[in-house]
Amino acid sequence: MSFRLRIFVLVLLVASTAIGATAWLTLKLSSREVSQALELQSRHRSEIISEIRQYGLRHGRWPGVDQVVGNLSERTGLHIQLQTAEGEVLVDSDIQANRPSGPVQPVAYDIDPLPAPRFAPVAATAPVRPAASLAKINYIPRDLFGPTDPVRNGPAEITLKQAAQYRAGLVLVRCLGDATGADPALARETAPYVTQAQLTKSPECLRKATDRVLGDTYWFQGYWDYLVRCERLKPGEGMDADLTTTACLRGAFNDTVVTSSAVPLLLYLGGRSTVEVADFGRPALAGAAGLLIVALAGTFLIARQVSRPVRRLTGASILLAAGQHDVRVRDEGHGELAQLSRSFNAMAKAVQESEERQRRLVADVAHEMRTPLSNLRGYLEGLADGVIEPSRELFASLHEETLLQRRILDDLQVLALAEAGDLGYTRTPTDLAELAAAGVTAQLAVAAAAGVTLEVEADTPIWISADQDRMRQVLGNLLTNAIRYTDRGGRVVVRTRTEEGSAVLSVEDTGVGIAANDLPHVFERFWRADPARQRATGGSGLGLTIAQRIVTDHGGRIEVASRPHLGTTFTVRLPLA
Structure with missing residues (x-):
């Protein structure tokens, strides 16, 4: 009996036994787990939402919330x-407790850590300003944590001061x-949001907080801009004007x-996937013991033959x-383990080459930037x-440098999408001759400025x-490179034809x-035949790499x-339609 057949028989025996035991245990335990999880969620959901929201509100950020989640999970017995x-898991109580992450309910609960403003009543002494007058308001509170004068300051100013207090408090x-x-x-x-003890504990910190907030005039202006836009909207039918104002104030505060x-x-909640030994019962324990004995016996017999190559693979x-x-690792022989060793060697070689490519890419990007x-x-x-005195020429030079950065980043993004297979293509019947003629026409002005003659020979569709x-x-990339590396008085010709069933x-x-010696490197990232010359003309060194990927x-x-x-002649061969 071959090694493969022995493994197959052992796995089949263990798997059939395990499937039967798992099915029986699942039917027995699933109803208990589900009902227990739903009961715990109903009992502790409000408590969990409140504590997590309170943490986010008082800290203004989420680092450290994992301790709160861990304590809540231990106290409530729930998977939090x-x-x-965007769907990124920030905290998982099971992973924190070194447990496999169990399932959670598909229903999510919102955790909104925004503070809630306290709205002052709209009185005659503080009338609601219409949109026309709101546009002229440039109010910034002078004393963030001092008392508020309800006579001079209306609801909009009071709400703005609370927003400033929250930011300064953080x-x-x-x-x-x-x-x-x-x-x-x-x-x-x-x-x-802060106590008197916090305000008086460090005058330097208090001054830093107030200066940072009061000095940010754009932040205050954003509040008034939002309020002006909101007040200009017409209330809906049957909507009270005071309620509209309150909604605008709340929206401006939150914004x-x-x-x-x-x-x-x-927030997603689920049951803690823990199973006690007593839940299985005697038949399940006897079946598990029998399964363990069979697995140990078969594994011992097979391990005697595979332990040495496996140890070598493990060490490697x-x-x-x-x-x-x-x-x-050594890969002598023709059996399954020898094939595994050869596969490992191929994987190690691929990892080594990938690491070298990544290292070169990082170095190239750093060099280019x-x-x-x-x-x-x-x-x-x-x-x-x-x-340096500012001048139009200087700003034009700085703008050109930023455009170069943007071109490099855009080309990197296109290349990353292409290599990941995410670069979309919309294929349609296309006349290659017409496409060549249009491409030449688009480059005529560039060629004329460089003193290069640009021609096209593409008569047959x-x-x-x-x-x-x-x-x-x-x-366009091929033509740009051809014009760039052709001296004044030179000639660039674009031709189309069919050859051996290809366009x-x-x-x-x-x-x-x-x-x-440079030809094998033409399509590599950031490769340049003449780095100084291409830097002067603004090339990113990625065009030919992208072109090769698109053609492929x-x-x-x-x-x-x-x-x-x-x-130089670049030749693109494509299948005929």
């Missing part, structure tokens, strides 16, 4: 999971926490404090996980220090199935050419042939 609006308690090591939390859930408060979260795996990517960022930093520091925009991107598009130039996704291939000082 917090997620962001800055204050975080400053106090940095200085004393105390918990940086607000003492109250309503305005002014203002959301810049400082913690982000809303979604540990070394590979520790970062030693050149580790390999360093020069323009250094230029921007130098000029900006010179402007800030008054060493050649139909392919392709995404026209992406193929124009490929052609062929070629771009031939009389430029500087590429050395034979269309089922074609792109080739390059070149002779130094005589010219």
Whole structure:
């Protein structure tokens, strides 16, 4: 009996026994687990929501909430999971307790940590201002934590002051926490959110908090802009004017404090997936014991033959996980374990190559971004220090540097999407000759400015199935490179033809050419035949890599042939429609 057959028989025996036992246990325990989880959720849901919301409101952020969740889980016996609006798991009580994350109910409960303003009554001494007068208000409270004059300050000013107090309170308690090591939390859930003891504990922290908030005029202006927009809206039929004003004040308050408060979260609850031994009963325990004996006996017999190669693989795996990517194992023989060893070696080689590619990519990106960022930093520091006088030419140069950064980032994004298979294509019947003519027309002005003659030889329609925009991107990149590396008085020719059942598009130039040693690297990221020259013209070094990926996704291939000082020819071959 072969090793594979013995493994199959053992697994079949263990699996059939395990399936029967699991089915019986599931039917027995599932109803108890579900009912218990629902009962606990109903009893503790409000308590959990309140404590988590209170933590977010008083801290203005979520670091440290994992301790609150862990305590709540231990106290209530529930599986608690917090997620962001995008579905990212922020805290999971099961994972915190070193347990496998169990299931949760599909119903989510909102955790909104925004504070609630206290609205002053709308009295005759503080009339509601219409939208026309609200647009002229530029009120900023002078004393954030001082008393409020209800005669001079209307509901809008009072609500704004509460928002400013919340933001300043968070800055204050975080400053106090940095200085004393105390918990940086607000003492109250309503305005002014801090106690007198917190206000007087550190004058320096208080001054820092008030200066930061009162100095942010754009933040205050955002409040009034929101209120003006809201007040200009017409109330709905049957809606009371005071209620409309209160809704606008609440909306302006929330829109203002959301810049400082913690982000809303979604709460999911579930039962703690724990099973006690007493829940199984004697038949289940006897079946589990029998299954364990059979599994141990079969495993012992098989382990005698596989222990040595498995130990070698285990040791190599540990070394590979520790970062030693050149580790390999012996793969002699033709059995399953030998194939496993060869697969491991192939995986280790792929990991090593991937690590090297990633290291090169990071180094290349850092190199590409360093020069323009250094230029921007130098000029900006010179402007800030008054060493450099601002001028139209200087700002144009800085703008050009930012455009280069944007082109590099855009090309990186397109390349990442293409390599991940997420770059969408809309394929339609396309005349390659017409596409070549249109691409040449679009580059005529650039070629004329460079003193290069640009021609097209594409008379016969050649139909392919392709995404026209992406193929124009490929052609545009090839033409841009050809013009860029062809000296004044040179010539670039675009040709289309059919050859051996394929559609062929070629771009031939009389430029500087590429050395034979450089040809294998043409389609690598950030590779340049002439780095200084391409930096001067603003290339990102990613165009040919993107072009190769687009052509490959269309089922074609792109080739390059070149002779130094005589010219270069790029050839794109695509399947005919």
